[in-house]
Every structure is written in structure tokens, then in C-alpha cells.
Amino acid sequence: MPSSPPDLNPEQYEAVHTLHGPLLIIAGAGSGKTRVITYRIAQMLEEHIPQNAILALTFTNKAAREMEQRVKELTGRKLTNLTVSTFHAFGVQVLRESGSALGYRDNFTIYDTEDCLTLLKSCAHELGQVWESKDLPDVAQLFSAIKTGRRGWEGEPAEYRELYREYGEHLLLYNAVDFDDLIMKPIEMFSTHPEILDAYRKRYRYILVDEFQDTSISQFEIVRLLADEHRNLCVVGDDDQSIYSWRGANFENIVLFERHFPERKEIKLEQNYRSTGIILAAANALIVHNTNRKEKALWTPTEGGKSIEVIHPVDETDEARFIAETIKTLKFRENRTYDDFGILVRTNSLTKHLEMALLHHNIPYKVSGGTSFFQRKEVKDVIAYLRLVVNPSDDVNFLRILNTPRRGAGRQFLELLVAVSRAKSLCHFDALKDILVTQQSGVPDETRAELAAFMELIEEYQTRSRRPRVKMAPQARELLEEAGYYEYLALENAKSDKAFRWKTQNIESLLKFLEDWETDPDNSRPDLGSFLNRITLITRDDLNDREEKGAVSLMTIHASKGLEFKVVFVVGVEDKIMPHEKSLAEGPEVLEEERRLFYVAITRAREKLYLTVCRTRRTLKETFHPAPSPFLEELPTELLQESETQQEDVTEEDWDDLMASLKKKMQP
DNA sequence: GTAAGGCCCGTTTTT
DNA sequence: CGGGCCTTAC
Numbered sequence: 027m028p029s030s031p032p033d034l035n036p037e038q039y040e041a042v043h044t045l046h047g048p049l050l051i052i053a054g055a056g057s058g059k060t061r062v063i064t065y066r067i068a069q070m071l072e073e074h075i076p077q078n079a080i081l082a083l084t085f086t087n088k089a090a091r092e093m094e095q096r097v098k099e100l101t102g103r104k105l106t107n108l109t110v111s112t113f114h115a116f117g118v119q120v121l122r123e124s125g126s127a128l129g130y131r132d133n134f135t136i137y138d139t140e141d142c143l144t145l146l147k148s149c150a151h152e153l154g155q156v157w158e159s160k161d162l163p164d165v166a167q168l169f170s171a172i173k174t175g176r177r178g179w180e181g182e183p184a185e186y187r188e189l190y191r192e193y194g195e196h197l198l199l200y201n202a203v204d205f206d207d208l209i210m211k212p213i214e215m216f217s218t219h220p221e222i223l224d225a226y227r228k229r230y231r232y233i234l235v236d237e238f239q240d241t242s243i244s245q246f247e248i249v250r251l252l253a254d255e256h257r258n259l260c261v262v263g264d265d266d267q268s269i270y271s272w273r274g275a276n277f278e279n280i281v282l283f284e285r286h287f288p289e290r291k292e293i294k295l296e297q298n299y300r301s302t303g304i305i306l307a308a309a310n311a312l313i314v315h316n317t318n319r320k321e322k323a324l325w326t327p328t329e330g331g332k333s334i335e336v337i338h339p340v341d342e343t344d345e346a347r348f349i350a351e352t353i354k355t356l357k358f359r360e361n362r363t364y365d366d367f368g369i370l371v372r373t374n375s376l377t378k379h380l381e382m383a384l385l386h387h388n389i390p391y392k393v394s395g396g397t398s399f400f401q402r403k404e405v406k407d408v409i410a411y412l413r414l415v416v417n418p419s420d421d422v423n424f425l426r427i428l429n430t431p432r433r434g435a436g437r438q439f440l441e442l443l444v445a446v447s448r449a450k451s452l453c454h455f456d457a458l459k460d461i462l463v464t465q466q467s468g469v470p471d472e473t474r475a476e477l478a479a480f481m482e483l484i485e486e487y488q489t490r491s492r493r494p495r496v497k498m499a500p501q502a503r504e505l506l507e508e509a510g511y512y513e514y515l516a517l518e519n520a521k522s523d524k525a526f527r528w529k530t531q532n533i534e535s536l537l538k539f540l541e542d543w544e545t546d547p548d549n550s551r552p553d554l555g556s557f558l559n560r561i562t563l564i565t566r567d568d569l570n571d572r573e574e575k576g577a578v579s580l581m582t583i584h585a586s587k588g589l590e591f592k593v594v595f596v597v598g599v600e601d602k603i604m605p606h607e608k609s610l611a612e613g614p615e616v617l618e619e620e621r622r623l624f625y626v627a628i629t630r631a632r633e634k635l636y637l638t639v640c641r642t643r644r645t646l647k648e649t650f651h652p653a654p655s656p657f658l659e660e661l662p663t664e665l666l667q668e669s670e671t672q673q674e675d676v677t678e679e680d681w682d683d684l685m686a687s688l689k690k691k692m693q694p
Numbered sequence: 695g696t697a698a699g700g701c702c703c704g705t706t707t708t709t
Numbered sequence: 710c711g712g713g714c715c716t717t718a719c
Contacts, residue, residue: 085709114709139708159714160703205709240709273708375705436695565709584707606706623707645705 034065041293042066045073045232048253048287049260050280054324055309055629056300056590059262063236064096066260067108070232077107081230083249084112085237087564089588093236106548109230113245114563117208120215122556124222128215133417133555135202136562140401141422142166142204148425149192152444155185169193173206174244176274200453201419209244216251223251231256237588238263238283242274250286257287265320266313269584269623271615280320298324300590300632302331308635308661309628315660316618333667334635336599336658340671341642341649342376346383348638348671349595353578354387356593364390367578368591370627372603377580380597384578394581400561404515404529405536409558411509412502415487416555419453428454431514433480434473442468455484483508491554498554499541506533583627594631596624599639600652624657 034042038058041051042065053059063082070080084090094110111119122132137145143162146169150157157165169190171177179187197203203211216223233253235241238261241249253259261283268277284290298306306326313319339345353367369391371377377393384391399405407430410423418424429435435443447457461469462478469477487505490496506512512530519526539561544552579591598604605620628635639654 087709112709208709269707270709272706373706432695434695438695563709582707608706 034062035297037293037295037297038062038065041295042069044260044291044293045070045075046258048257048283048290050283050287050290050292051260051262051295052280052292052320052322053262053264053295054298054322055264055267055626056298057295057324058297058299059236059264059295060093060096062295063234063262064093064100066234067093067097068100071101071103075232077105078109078229079231080108080234081116081232081252082108082110082234083116083236084110085240087112087115089236090115104548106550112563113241113248114205114208115560116248117212118559118563120212120226121203121208124215124219125211127219127222128211129198130203130211131201131417133201134559135200135413135417135420135423136208136559137197137202137204137422138401138562139166139205140406141202144426145196145422146189146193148422149196150189153185153188153192155189165189170204170206171274173210174242174274176243196421199419200421201417202422209242209248213244213247213251216248226252227255232258233260235259235261236263238279239265239268239277240270240275241279243276243279243282244274246276246279246282257289259287266316266322266622267587267626269587269619269626271619294322296322296324298326301326301629302633303329304331304333304665305628305631305633305635308334308665309625311662311665312621312628312657312660313625316621318615318618332634334637334661334665336666336668337636337638338668338670339638339640341640342379342598342644343383344671345597345638345640346379349380349597349636350383350387350389352595352636353389353593362592364576364578366592367595368586368589368593368630369578369580369595369597370583370586370630371581371597372583372606372623374582376598376603380580384580390577391580392577394579394585398565399532399535400564402529402532405532407511408502408506408533408536409561411484411505411511412498412554413558414455414484415491415505416558418455418484418488421447421454424454428458428477428480431510431517433476434470435477439469439473455481480509497541497544498557499537499544502537502540583623586630587626590630590632592632593634593636594627595636595638596627597638598643599624599637599655599658600643601655602652604655604657621657624655 035058038061041049041062045066051059051062053062067080067082071077082090082093084093090110090112094105094108097108097110098105109116109119118136121128121130121134125132125134143166146162146166147157147159150162165186168177168182168186172179172190197207216226230252233249235249240263249259249261261280263277263280265277265280268275271277301309303326306324310324337345337348339348349369353364356362356367357364369380371380381391381393400409407427410426413420413423414427425440442461443454443457446452446461447454450457450460452460458477458481462474462481483505487501490501491498515529516526519529540554540557543549543557543560546552579586579589583596604624605617609616609620637658639658640652642649643652
């Protein structure tokens with residue numbers, strides 16, 4: 027590794043070589059941020075800072091993996107002791123290592139959003155509270171805001187507090203945590219157990235945070251606690267690309283950072299290596315309309331470029347058709363490949379027509395969105411079995427599979443189970459055992475036998491899982507077989523053999539994944555518990571990587587952050603979509619966030635940018651004539667070229683065909 | 695306890 | 710217009 031690479035500009039060079047003390051790097055879009063970060067880590071290793079003293083925090087698993095990969099390539103070293111992790115995964119690590127201080131056993135389970143909702147529902151039920159099930163997600167969101175300190179209780183009814191308390195108690199009882207706990211519990215532990223905090227401070231003496239504008243107050247709190255003493259904290263971010271405030275992200279963390287670390291050094295990376303002068307000029311002209319931002323101006327030596335095209339399709343079908351045809355044309359005429367193209371949408375609901383058009387034109391594409399692999403029912407069922415094997419106190423997952431396949435445990439039995447659990451303070455699993463042992467009346471013999479078999483099955487595999495060096499993937503196959511899960515799937519999908527095979531295949535993929543995890547020589551924690559916690563934190567984007575190259579990318583603007591494409595289409599650049607009408611209601615700061623969102627979209631493009639504005643758009647019931655996005659007026663007209671599309675009718679049959687093939691693709 | 699049909703709802707972004 | 714959830718009927 028070159029110690030002073032010639033390919034860094036002066037600011038980048040300084041950022042790479044400033045290793046001590048607090049450092050704030052404001053990295054504009056396309057300013058070579060990732061390179062700076064990887065070079066900087068490489069430089070640390072070069073200066074003999076031990077790997078295990080470095081902690082690099084990112085937002086997504088994907089970013090973490092990429093960073094690790096690039097450092098590996100750059101240095102040619104094995105990086106077994108370097109910690110590159112997401113905030114949440116770091117939280118898991120801390121809880122595993124030290125969570126016993128707060129009463130967690132290291133086999134704890136992480137609940138995803140769905141699990142939490144299930145738990146909330148059962149808590150409400152237990153308290154005799156009646157909720158419209160559509161309201162529960164809102165309640166869950168409120169609880170999340172409260173847990174992370176973004177909101178207080180004022181103005182909320184007393185039942186909410188009661189439900190919140192019940193929810194929290196149950197989590198603890200189940201030895202389970204939700205996403206927020208992964209951040210808040212470490213903070214709690216650090217404040218109540220200074221000796222633990224001290225150990226982490228001594229260990230992680232160099233800390234780096236990527237996408238700092240997306241960190242929440244509590245995430246910054248973790249970092250601040252860790253870095254307070256040694257103060258070797260480098261944060262990298264771009265306030266103009268802060269688009270996650272609804273999730274608690276607070277780009278004013280940048281201000282907080284300056285306050286907490288007044289001796290900080292600040293470096294601005296303003297040279298853009300990505301986009302043409304025209305695209306950059308448009309982006310700059312747009313973002314200056316935001317009031318609350320750090321002054322900066324991206325520049326590029328490559329002036330000019332192709333104009334930004336503003337297209338006015340007749341309607342959304344025409345819009346999709348135009349995009350598909352343009353992709354085909356450009357691929358041929360400019361000799362491009364499909365992965366040169368990115369289609370960006372504000373909301374997932376906008377992708378439908380686009381998918382159909384791409385399908386119609388035989389254009390390979392990948393979408394980020396829809397249900398993630400790990401959310402599919404059959405996959406979650408299998409995960410529930412495995413989670414129960416790891417953590418028998420996990421009632422939510424217990425209930426998920428108790429009657430899957432059917433074992434005759436219906437409403438009545440459930441009432442009994444809950445009653446026994448409560449009366450004897452047992453988890454459901456132990457309560458089941460108790461019911462079976464005490465020969466409690468009211469349970470039909472057949473049911474009793476099936477449930478006994480179920481219980482013994484789980485216990486058997488709990489025992490097996492504790493054997494040293496056991497490989498759980500083959501065990502899991504056996505477990506499912508014995509549980510009759512495959513038969514259940516066959517029965518459930520009796521009408522469609524294809525559906526059955528598809529689901530079995532998904533399960534097989536999951537178990538393959540587990541197998542790879544268990545046999546990976548570089549994996550320092552190849553146990554089942556770590557695997558399960560790991561996959562709960564995996565989101566859709568992380569998996570997309572494994573898919574084929576050579577496909578057009580179709581995704582939300584949010585999902586596109588950090589990516590770039592030679593040609594970008596931004597779909598529906600219309601009022602009420604961009605800015606989105608739902609967000610407008612929330613106030614003027616949100617308008618600025620919507621502008622940042624558009625800014626992110628524009629700056630994904632390297633060479634050519636298309637913006638589409640439909641003449642008419644159909645929503646649920648009505649058709650209307652959308653106005654162009656107000657943001658369009660903020661772009662200098664001389665950079666834009668407006669045009670209509672030539673319409674070409676799609677016949678009714680074509681439409682039906684496409685509908686059919688789209689369905690087939692989504693649910694084989 | 696399960697299976698099928700009707701009703702009502704919705705559409706912001708996701709670690 | 711389509712999907713998910715809930716009720717009702719065996």
C-alpha cells in the first residue's frame with residue numbers, strides 16, 4: 027500500500043492522514059468519500075494502530091461489507107480483528123459480551139417489526155385493551171419514539187403507558203430485544219456500569235462513523251460515550267444528504283459534534299468526481315434553496331455534459347414505456363450495459379408500471395423493495411423453530427410455530443396456556459411442559475400427544491445444538507422433517523405444486539445460508555444464535571448484491587443513496603410526489619428534507635439525467651393532472667431540455683398479459 | 695378448528 | 710384495483 031498515494035487531492039490527503047483527535051469530514055456527493063475512508067483505515071494500519079483498536083460504524087450491512095472488502099483489497103491483509111459494523115450489529119455485540127449486566131442472557135432474540143407487532147397485540151389482549159389492528163403500527167412507532175427519547179408521554183392516554191410497560195416487561199421476560207433496544211440498552215449499560223464503558227473505551231481507541239448525517243441522537247450518544255476520553259473520533263457525512271429524519275436521524279448531530287469536540291478539525295471535500303458539470307450545476311442550484319445547511323459548493327473540472335431532459339409523458343404507462351424504450355435505445359446506440367441505468371422513485375407504489383414496461387421489453391432489472399427474503403412466511407416459520415431452539419423463553423416465536431403445522435392447539439388451548447404461564451410465572455414453553463406433566467384436564471388426547479411430541483422435538487434439538495462443533499444446518503433439515511413442516515407446506519399448497527417447490531426452495535436457501543455461515547473459516551462466531559441475530563438485521567438491500575449483474579436498477583431514492591449510475595431516470599417529478607404530499611403537512615423543515623431527497627436523486631447520475639413529469643396520473647379512483655414539482659423551477663432552465671413523448675397505444679390484451687407475467691414473477 | 699367469502703382500507707421513506 | 714383482515718358458515 028502506497029503511503030502517500032498520488033491520486034488523492036489535498037483535502038482527501040489531509041483527511042487520510044489526520045488520525046488523531048476529533049475530525050469532521052464534510053463529504054459532498056461524489057467527492058470520493060468511500061475512498062477516503064478506506065485509505066484512512068489503511069493508513070491507520072500502516073502506522074501500526076492495531077486492528078482491534080479500530081471501530082468503524084456504518085448504516086447498512088452492505089456499506090460495512092463494502093468498506094471491509096475495500097480495505098482488505100487495499101492492504102492485502104486479513105482483517106480478523108477490525109470491527110466494521112452497523113450501529114445495530116455493534117449493539118448486538120455489546121449486549122452479547124456484556125448484556126448480563128442488564129439481565130440479558132447471551133442467547134437473546136432480536137424482534138423485528140413484525141414480531142414486535144405480534145407482541146404488542148398479545149400484550150394488549152392480556153390487558154384487555156381493544157385495538158384496531160391498523161392502529162398498532164402507529165402505536166409501535168410512538169413507542170419507538172418514546173424509547174429513543176424523541177418524544178415524551180405528554181398528551182398520551184394512560185392505556186398507552188400501561189401497554190408500553192407491559193410490552194417492555196414481556197421483552198425482558200422473553201430474553202428478547204427490539205431494534206431500539208440495540209441502541210438504547212448499550213447506552214443504559216454504559217451509564218450504569220462505568221467499568222464496562224471503560225473497557226470499551228480502552229479497546230476502541232479509534233472510531234470512525236460513516237453517513238454521520240443519518241445518525242440519531244442516541245447513536246451519537248453511544249459514539250460520544252466511547253470517544254469522550256481518547257477523542258479519536260472521525261465522523262464523515264453530508265448534511266445535504268440527510269434523508270432519514272423520520273427515522274430519528276438528526277443532521278444537527280453535526281452541530282452537536284462541534285459543540286462536544288470544540289478542538290475538532292474540519293475538512294470539506296468539495297471536488298466531485300462523479301457527475302458532469304451540468305448535472306452538478308443543477309444539483310447546486312437546487313440545494314442552495316435550503317436554509318439550514320453547511321456552506322459548500324461542489325465543483326468539477328469536467329465542464330458541460332448532456333442537458334438534463336425533462337420529459338412529459340401522457341400518463342404513467344407512457345412514462346414507463348418511454349423509460350424502457352430509452353434504455354433499449356441507449357444500450358444499442360451508446361453501447362451501454364443494463365447496469366448503467368438507474369430508475370429512481372419517491373415511493374414504492376410507483377414501481378408497478380415500470381416493472382411491467384421493463385418486463386414487456388425484456389429488460390432485466392432488479393428492484394429494491396417488496397418483502398425481503400427473510401420476511402416470507404415459510405422462512406420466518408423456520409427461523410421461529412430455530413429461535414425457539416436457541417431461546418426457549420421466546421414466547422412470540424413459540425406461539426408462531428406451536429400450531430404450525432396444525433397440532434390441534436386452538437383458541438381454547440391458548441387460553442389455558444396463557445393462564446398457566448401467568449399463574450406460575452413460566453414462559454409458554456415451560457407452561458406447555460407443565461400442562462403436559464400435570465395432566466391438566468380439558469385437552470383432548472390427540473392434541474396432548476401431538477403437543478408432547480412437539481415439545482420433545484424442540485428439547486431434543488436444544489440438546490443437540492449444545493454439542494460442541496455441531497453443524498446446525500443439517501440438524502435443521504431433520505428438525506423440519508420430523509416436525510412435519512414439509513408435509514404441512516405440501517398440504518397448504520395442495521393446489522399449486524409450483525408454490526410448494528418455491529417455498530421449499532426458499533427454506534433450502536436459508537439453510538444453505540446457515541451452512542455457509544457455519545463453515546466460513548473467517549467467522550469468529552459461527553453459532554446458530556449469532557446467525558439468527560445477524561439475519562434479523564439484514565434488510566432487502568443487503569441481499570440484492572447477490573443477484574446478477576447486468577440489470578437495470580429500480581429503487582426508491584432512499585435506497586439509492588451511496589450508489590451511482592451513468593444514466594438516471596427520476597420518475598414522477600411532480601407536485602404531491604416530490605415533495606410528497608404526506609410529508610408537506612409536517613412543516614417547513616420537511617420540505618427541506620424533500621429537497622435533499624431530490625438532491626440525492628440528481629447526484630446519483632454521472633452522465634445523463636432524465637426527469638419525467640406526467641400530464642395525467644391515475645391514483646386509486648381519480649385521474650388528475652399533476653403540476654410539475656416546485657423543485658423543477660429551482661433548476662436553471664438553460665440546463666434543461668423539455669420534450670413530449672410520442673405515444674403508442676398498448677392494447678388491452680398486452681396489458682393483461684403483462685399483468686399476468688408480473689404476478690408470475692412476484693409469486694411463482 | 696378450518697375454509698371460504700366479504701368488506702374495508704390504503705399509498706412515504708426503513709435500520 | 711388489489712390485498713389483507715375479519716366475520717360467518719360448516
